[in-house]
Amino acid sequence: MNKIIFMMSMSLDGYFETTEHSLAWQDISDELHIHFNEEIAAAGGMLNGRRTHSLMAGFWPTADEDPDAPKFVADYARIWRDLPKVVYSRTLQSASWNTTIVREVVPAEVEALRAAASGDLFVGGPDLLTTFQRHGLVDEYRIYVHPAVIGAGNPLFHPGTSLRLRLTESRPFTNGVVLLRYAS
Template structure:
């Protein structure tokens, strides 16, 4: 069965974006971007909310046509275009680029998606991840901690009163100082 992997970059103080959705503090170099591409290329789909999807759809469909985006950026454009995408939105009426619009996080539907053949599913976005977590649907947390304190912004993990024991399954340090932390649910 496929896993749902919450895949997110955050500052050392726990934010995924600064004020006004600012992410210019991310330290993604060629090494890290190539690693992301390698990992994401084997995924079976991306699960995103409307805002994340629209931000991606505004840039990635044609990013590889710009000579300034050669190498890993151009490679990711191809991965993104070809990857099945599931966008959770109550308001989005139309989406291109191999995208299915889903209106609600329905646990039975998510479990049915997990049972389909293919690679694991990459979950992005704090709000959508909070909905998945509330339904106990996240199998793995893959966190990329960037070596920066930004002081304020959107937290990666919203406040909740549920205890979720996790088991460390891997770490990796990149040249920029970014650290990957992989945690699986301790009960699986």
């Protein structure tokens, strides 16, 4: 059965973005980006909240049109465009690039998506994660810990979150980022 996987980068002090919603503190090396490409290329779809989807849709649809873009960036743009995407939003009125808008997380509908997908489904966005956790829909966590302390920001896990996970893999990258892979 396909898994539902939460995949996100985090600072050493537990934040996924700054208070200004910046991700500029992340060190996405060529090696790490190629790894992300391999992970997402095997996916059956992406399940994102509105903010995460908007960030992605603001860059990836045309990133491969830049003649100076590295090959792995152009490759990811093609992967992202072709991948089926669901964006959970009560406010978004339209979306393109192989994207379906869904207003609410309904567990039976998520399970139907999981069953119909050609591979694992990747959840993006901490707010959406909280909803998926509440419904018991997350099978695996892939947390990329960056060697950066940003001091303040938006925490990866909401205050009050309680999880007991089992480490299944740890992988260091040459830029100091460490993948921590956990099963629920």
